[in-house]
Amino acid sequence: MTKLLLASRNAKKLAELRRILAAEGLDGIEVIGLDDVPEFPEAPETDPTFEGNALAKARDAAAATGLPSVADDSGIAIDALNGMPGVLSARWSGAHGDDQANVDLVLAQLGDVPDDRRGGGFVCAAAFVVPGGESTVVRGEWRGTIIRAMRGTNGFGYDPIFVPEGHEVTSAELSPEEKDLLSHRGRALRLLLPNLRALA
Known part of the structure; x- marks a missing residue:
């Protein structure tokens, strides 16, 4: 069983990656989080891009633990707020x-x-780093509309005010499995x- 470190303490992100690997039949990988390894100094997220922050987190984790590591940086970019x-x-x-x-x-x-100008999208950059070796950085986006009041209790962050394109329900009203298929992080x-x- 190969250990893969997800450089996060977010239990929902860990569960999400485990579900995605299980759905793809990748059962030779055990996903662990930062709480499962000895603590190491984590660099602050100071890069102006999602990609830069994800790569820095994954590199730190791989260097400190010797494990292949995945890290993500994600957020919401709202058109009317210039992105x-x-x-x-996370600290808006x-x-x-x-x-x-x-x-x-x-x-x-x-x-x-107005309602017709409330477009936006979730963005996720994910980085994969092998200790002393290759790094890969990818980006997933999920477009939709920002509604005026929160709906739903699944998910976290801005999920309760985000209605994905082609849907009537918010991200927080989708089941975890539906969200994995559609979401920026899943992509x-x-x-x-x-x-x-x-x-x-």
Whole structure:
């Protein structure tokens, strides 16, 4: 069994990657998270791009643990906010990871934006790094519309205010399996499958 480190402490991201690998029949890989390895200094996410942050996290993890590592950086880019919050999505309201405050701030900023101009999309860059070896960075995007009030309890972050293109429900109203097929992170992680198959 090959160990693959997902450089995250987010249990939902770990479950998501495990589901995607299981759906692809990749059962020779055991996905572990940062809580499963000895702590190491993690560089702050200071790159202005999703790709740069994902690659830095994956390189740090692979160098510190000697394990093949995957990391992602993701967020939401809203057209009416000139592509923001972007890489600042997790700390848009000032406090890192306060989902409710971040959503409240975005809804306030979009208060007077008409429904037909509330487009945006989730973006995920995912990086795969083999210790002392190759690195691959991919990008997945998921377009949709930002609605005016939260709906749904699945998911996290901006999911409750995002209705994907072609759907009537928010990302937070989709089942985990539906979301894996559609989401920015699911799309990015599936682009890494050739690398992960080579591991298995």
